[in-house]
Amino acid sequence: xxxxxxxxxxxxxxxxxxxxxxxxxxxxxxxxxxxxxxxxxxxxxxxxxxxxxxxxxxxxxxxxxxxxxxxxxxxxxxxxxxxxxxxxxxxxxxxxxxxxxxxxxxxxxxxxxxxxxxxxxxxxxxxxxxxxxxxxxxxxxxxxxxxxxxxxxxxxxxxxxxxxxxxxxxxxxxxxxxxxxxxxxxxxxxxxxxxxxxxxxxxxxxxxxxxxxxxxxxxxxxxxxxxxxxxxxxxxxxxxxxxxxxxxxxxxxxxxxxxxxxxxxx
Amino acid sequence: xxxxxxxxxxxxxxxxxxxxxxxxxxxxxxxxxxxxxxxxxxxxxxxxxxxxxxxxxxxxxxxxxxxxxxxxxxxxxxxxxxxxxxxxxxxxxxxxxxxxxxxxxxxxxxxxxxxxxxxxxxxxxxxxxxxxxxxxxxxxxxxxxxxxxxxxxxxxxxxxxxxxxxxxxxxxxxxxxxxxxxxxxxxxxxxxxxxxxxxxxxxxxxxxxxxxxxxxxxxxxxxxxxxxxxxxxxxxxxxxxxxxxxxxxxxxxxxxxxxxxxxxxx
Numbered sequence: 001x002x003x004x005x006x007x008x009x010x011x012x013x014x015x016x017x018x019x020x021x022x023x024x025x026x027x028x029x030x031x032x033x034x035x036x037x038x039x040x041x042x043x044x045x046x047x048x049x050x051x052x053x054x055x056x057x058x059x060x061x062x063x064x065x066x067x068x069x070x071x072x073x074x075x076x077x078x079x080x081x082x083x084x085x086x087x088x089x090x091x092x093x094x095x096x097x098x099x100x101x102x103x104x105x106x107x108x109x110x111x112x113x114x115x116x117x118x119x120x121x122x123x124x125x126x127x128x129x130x131x132x133x134x135x136x137x138x139x140x141x142x143x144x145x146x147x148x149x150x151x152x153x154x155x156x157x158x159x160x161x162x163x164x165x166x167x168x169x170x171x172x173x174x175x176x177x178x179x180x181x182x183x184x185x186x187x188x189x190x191x192x193x194x195x196x197x198x199x200x201x202x203x204x205x206x207x208x209x210x211x212x213x214x215x216x217x218x219x220x221x222x223x224x225x226x227x228x229x230x231x232x233x234x235x236x237x238x239x240x241x242x243x244x245x246x247x248x249x250x251x252x253x254x255x256x257x258x259x260x261x262x263x264x265x266x
Numbered sequence: 267x268x269x270x271x272x273x274x275x276x277x278x279x280x281x282x283x284x285x286x287x288x289x290x291x292x293x294x295x296x297x298x299x300x301x302x303x304x305x306x307x308x309x310x311x312x313x314x315x316x317x318x319x320x321x322x323x324x325x326x327x328x329x330x331x332x333x334x335x336x337x338x339x340x341x342x343x344x345x346x347x348x349x350x351x352x353x354x355x356x357x358x359x360x361x362x363x364x365x366x367x368x369x370x371x372x373x374x375x376x377x378x379x380x381x382x383x384x385x386x387x388x389x390x391x392x393x394x395x396x397x398x399x400x401x402x403x404x405x406x407x408x409x410x411x412x413x414x415x416x417x418x419x420x421x422x423x424x425x426x427x428x429x430x431x432x433x434x435x436x437x438x439x440x441x442x443x444x445x446x447x448x449x450x451x452x453x454x455x456x457x458x459x460x461x462x463x464x465x466x467x468x469x470x471x472x473x474x475x476x477x478x479x480x481x482x483x484x485x486x487x488x489x490x491x492x493x494x495x496x497x498x499x500x501x502x503x504x505x506x507x508x509x510x511x512x513x514x515x516x517x518x519x520x521x522x523x524x525x526x527x528x529x530x531x532x
Contacts, residue, residue: 013317038383038490039399043309043318051279051405052309052318054379058397113320117304120494122511126425126436127444131324133305139317159392163488170392171479175472178393201500206441208502213437218508220499222429222515224304226492228386229523232530233486234467236474242484245388249488257495264498 006072013111013139014191024194028072031061033136033194035071035161037114042079044110044142046090052111057081059112060161064150064186077112077138077187078145078154091142091185107141110187118198118260120222124207124214132221132263136194140187154184165244198263223260227253272338279377279405280457290460294338297327299402299460301337301427303380308345310376310408312356318377323347325378326427330416330452343378343404343453344411344420357408357451373407376453384464384526386488390473390480398487398529402460406453420450431510464529489526493519 007025008014016023024030034040043054059079063069081087091108115135123129145151152174159167201219208214228249231241273291274280282289290296300306309320325345329335347353357374381401389395411417418440425433467485474480494515497507 012312013315013319038386038397039381041307041309041320041379041381043307043320043377043379045311045316045318046278049279050311050375052311052375052377053279054307054309054320054377054403056379056381056399056401109316109318111309111318111320113307113309113322115305115307115322117492120304120428122429122432122436124437125440125444126421126433127440127448129425129428129432129436131304133322135322137320155392159395162386162395163388166388166395167392170388170395170483171390171473171476174391174393178391182393200498207437210437214502214504216505217436218499218505218511219503220497222497222511223495224492225495226383226490229489229491229526231486231488232466233484236480237485238481239484245484245488260495 006074008192011191014137014193016193016195019195019197022195022197024196025192026072027074027192030136030138030192030194031071031075033134034077034112034114034138035060037116037136039114040079041113042081042087042110043113044087044090044108055081055087058158058162060157062154062157064153067153075189077140077189078157079142079185079187080155080158080182087142087185091144107143107188110140110142112138112140112187117224118263119224121201122219122222123201123203124210124217124219125204128201128203128207130197130202132198132260134194134196136192138187138189138192140189142185142187145184145186148179150186151179151182151184154186155182163245163248169242169244198266200264221264223257223264225256225260227256272340274458277457280403280459282459282461285461285463288461288463290462291458292338293340293458296402296404296458296460297337297341299400300343300378300380300404301326303382303402305380306345307379308347308353308376309379310353310356310374321347321353324424324428326423328420328423330419333419341455343406343455344423345408345451345453346421346424346448353408353451357410373409373454376406376408378404378406378453383490384529385490387467388485388488389467389469390476390483390485391470394467394469394473396463396468398464398526400460400462402458404453404455404458406455408451408453411450411452414445416452417445417448417450420452421448429511429514435508435510464532466530466532487530489523489530491522491526493522
């Protein structure tokens with residue numbers, strides 16, 4: 001379409017070293033995978049501990065300044081999570097350090113990771129077992145979203161990331177209390193990469209020539225995929241399952257299963 | 267059974283602050299969830315970067331010194347992963363720092379996280395949407411396993427974690443080259459916790475009394491679960507799908523679906 005495919009620059013943090021033929025740096029691929037991941041693992045450091053802390057959060061890529069931006073454009077990551085008080089405190093502290101040119105200016109350094117198993121690969125040797133998988137990692141600086149308009153933009157983005165069009169079809173508008181009690185983080189992304197393994201079983205030549213092994217070991221691929229079951233309405237629900245929910249379930253089940261099977265047969 | 271249920275002590279790192287009624291510290295629950303997680307997110311710090319790095323790895327809890335240990339006993343975490351050269355180098359460097367009483371003695375500080383979505387919870391208000399989920403986090407120090415016997419123990423544990431009894435039923439014994447080219451990390455666990463959300467939709471009282479909202483918004487639970495499809499044998503496979511593989515697929519599909527449905531109805 002005459003457009004360049006943007007890629008994240010390779011840095012010390014995001015460059016894939018092992019099996020680098022599996023690496024992907026294209027913004028579009030990475031952002032799409034982040035947006036289709038129901039949970040993101042957000043890791044950051046806290047003062048006085050040598051351990052990074054990882055929290056599961058919900059997030060979507062977006063641009064408040066340019067909401068019409070394409071999925072392959074440079075975007076921010078908006079994060080929302082139940083388990084966030086610790087992170088919010090550290091992010092708040094990181095921001096307060098700002099103004100003197102120190103790192104705090106930029107916010108809290110975070111690493112966001114998501115991964116999905118698409119198949120178990122059972123080879124003749126235990127050591128050639130593998131997974132088909134997709135994984136992505138993003139690095140960036142997180143700050144709290146203070147502006148109500150931007151917070152609303154982010155919550156709409158994130159809610160529609162759970163089920164398409166869910167924001168508009170849920171009770172509107174948000175109450176003041178809801179807006180006040182909700183914390184959203186905006187991550188300015190500085191680097192990212194994805195890694196994908198697909199295909200079938202890879203074997204050592206010796207194992208293929210080992211008649212005893214070939215006559216006793218089952219080899220093949222077990223496709224793995226996530227499904228959504230029949231919707232379970234609340235006892236007080238008065239409404240038919242709406243089209244956006246029904247279509248979402250159908251697409252989710254179809255796409256996940258088809259991806260796992262297509263990847264296994266590559 | 268007359269046994270105490272062991273719990274991880276609450277430290278600054280692992281204590282669940284938000285929704286602490288959902289927190290679990292029992293070793294047994296945490297270890298079982300780790301063992302049933304196909305991928306673990308392993309985070310650590312590298313020199314000269316403010317960002318933690320997260321890699322997806324495969325792991326199982328075990329005790330080389332006491333292989334008969336119960337799942338609820340104190341255990342180590344053994345990790346194996348494709349994407350490991352960076353981590354292996356940092357772990358090696360951390361060990362070399364040892365001998366002078368510095369932190370390097372203990373190995374590389376790591377945070378291990380795993381999480382699973384069990385349902386999407388669609389409430390009247392977008393702000394009361396939630397997930398049923400299970401998540402676990404472990405903190406510990408990682409060192410490279412150098413001893414061949416321990417490495418074999420760990421690889422057997424990890425392979426059987428992918429498919430029960432797969433180690434014994436794959437080509438044996440390992441070759442020297444396989445043993446030499448395989449790196450395994452042992453993590454001495456210092457803290458851990460789990461967090462579980464189950465049940466149905468939680469609503470604000472005002473939303474339940476809002477007739478307009480109740481007459482227009484579908485509310486309910488969408489159960490989410492992982493499945494394994496029909497096994498796809500390699501072109502050269504000569505063997506029927508063995509019982510351990512067939513049973514594993516059946517149990518995997520049954521347990522995942524049943525858990526999601528039972529959790530939604532709690």
